[in-house]
Amino acid sequence: MIKFPGFGQRNNEGPPDLDEVFRDLSKKINGLFGRSNQDKGGSPTNFELPVAFLLGIAALIWFATGFYIVQEGSVGVVQRFGKFVETTERGANWHLPYPIESVEIVNMEQVRRLEVGYRSDGEGTGSKTKQPKEALMLTEDENIIELQFAVQYKLKNAKDYLFN
Secondary structure: OOOOOOOOOOOOOOOOOHHHHHHHHHHHHHHHOOOOOOOOOOOOOOOHHHHHHHHHHHHHHHHHOOEEEEOOOEEEEEEEOOEEEEEEOOEEEEOOOOOOEEEEEEEOOOOEEEEEOEEEOOOOOOOEEEOHHHHEEEOOOOOEEEOOEEEEEOOOOHHHHHHO
């Protein structure tokens, strides 16, 4: 049988002391920030300072994620927990960061197109692919016709577009 030195031999020691583990962890974290390992009288321990600093930086970054820019011709629709709150105009704006609020940017100047009975290639070459299942329609006199058409539209209200 192979024996590894130190493996399975604990010399009747108990589990490690948690205070000692936290002190060692504090020393390692403080070493990253170049702090000494000595406590100053009446001040927070060295372990509390880096944690508070890191939490402050994390909160600052989280709040910074709430900034967004709305381009010309678009509006921002702010939602709080999925419910409509407001629409914002072009320029720099701020909202409460995720998961509290989110923003959907909607282009109001774009001419949108709905194609029925076909799909164009989108590259302006004029080629189109038939969609036979949606092109067949029944007339009043019970004849079946194949119909292809396109509807072009612009949005008037971003809230109605997103929530209706």
